[in-house]
Amino acid sequence: MTILRPATPVRDRLADLALMAVSVLGALAIAGAAEQGGQLTGDALNAAFGLAVLGTVALWFRRRYPVAVTVVLALLLTVTDLVIVAVLIAVYTVSALRNWSTRAVTFGASLLIYVPYSVLLPAPALSAFNANILYVALMSLVMAAGSTTRARYEAIVGLYERAERAENEARERAERLRVQERQRIAGEMHDVLAHRISLVSLQAGALEVRSDLPSGVAESVTGIRLQSHRALEDLREILGVLRAGTDTDGLRPQPGLADLARLVAEARAAGTEICVDFRATGDPSERVGRTIYRLVQEGLTNARKHAPGRPVEILLERAGAREVRVRLRNALASRGGTPVPGSHSGLLGLAERVALAGGRLSYGMRRVPEGGVVFQVEAWLPWPA
Structure with missing residues (x-):
């Protein structure tokens, strides 16, 4: 079973190139010693080194096919010991990426395969027994290193899983608190x-x-x-x-641009004097139409609250090829009378609604060319050509 670990392809490939270089250097060192001892010379040496290079190239695929690469290198080990460094690297990979049963089989097969070669072609400086002892020690070392790497990866995966569970639990707890x-x-x-x-x-x-x-x-x-x-x-x-929650299924259809006439009529019936100038034509999106409706609704509400009895001007016109301008103006309230309490958050919420629709909003006191000061709410919203 392959263990999971953080994906670092660049680092992995650099490590593969470094290990392939180590394999080639190891093959060169073993080939030099064999040539000096007269064990391999001439064409036999060249052929053995060619097999070592072939085994080194196979290491490039060790992460995807660790067992297959190890089998190929073990078979090459029956012919030449120049691939012994590549075999050790492949066994390390199997130990790091596969389960205990696969590791045990690979370890045992790699040991048994080397025995015939060490007996038939012993090293000049070592007996067959000593060579096998050294080989077993090296194999045990790389197996231990691979097992340590696997344990480290499993610990990292465990930390990732615990962090993910903690994040999910925190998200669920926050959602419960929001619902409450x-x-x-x-x-x-x-x-x-x-x-x-x-x-x-x-x-x-x-x-x-x-x-x-x-x-x-x-x-x-x-x-x-x-x-x-x-x-x-x-x-x-x-x-x-x-x-x-946030699910709005089952609610009545939300008002849009087509409902402006009804909104204005209701405001007039309530005693508000309104001058309407609608010049824009076209079919805006549902969100933009709903935003324009809420903008006019909020403007009329504010005018009734803070400037009762004052006329309101509503202008809806094109502002360029892909925008529409909505403007509401009302004269300031006269002094005296009882002020209507307000939350002072309506315009802030309206600005957020306009921004979500892809537009922009401005509001405040404005001096008009005719003279005097008015309160003006003005928005620019996307409008298809």
Whole structure:
């Protein structure tokens, strides 16, 4: 079984080249000693060295086919001992990458294969017995080194797996905390907002059935009741999203550019004077249309809250070949009156929504050419040609 380890192909290939160089140097050293001792000379020496070079080339594939490379080199060892360094490298690779049974078989086969050669062609300076003892010692050394490398790799893999498990557990714990926080927020919103909006709707309904109200007041009361009912529906959907997570399946279709006329009509019915100038034509994406709707909705809400009774100008026009400009202006509120409390986060959230749609937003006090100062919200959003 091959163990897993961090992928470092460049380092692995450099190590392969270094070990191949060691194999060639070892073959040269053994060939030089054999030639000096008269064991190999002439064509026999050249043929043996050629086999050693062939065995060295086979080391390039030792990581992918460690057992096959070891078998090939062991067979070459029956002919010449110039490949002995390459055999040691191959046995080290098997020890590092394969299980105990494969290592034991490879170790035993490599030892047995060398015995006939050491008896038939003993080294000049060593007897066959001493040569085999030295070979067993070298084989044991590389087996131990390979086993140590394997243990190190397994420890690294274990650390990677534990770190991954810890990261997954931390992610799951964070998700659980987010779900709990969403449920807590949903509960608080239901306890506070739903109760108060329901009271507004009930009180408006009670006023609506009275016959002594002036016609204008009766229409306003009807508008309050309808808007309270819609606010409750929106609140229920938001609470459903908070409780269920980020999945929005089953929600009503979100408003878009086609719903702007209804939004403006509702604002006018509530008493806001609005001047609309829509010049842009085309079919924007669903996200851009929804962003424009929310932009106008937030602008009208802010105008009613902070500048009641002041007219609002809405402009929608092309700004270049691939952009549309949305601008809302309203005069500043007159001094006096009771200020409406605000969270001061609506425009920040709107800026984030515009940025997610691929646009940009600016807002603040502006001096107009006609004279005076207005509050202006202006956005540029992508719009197909």
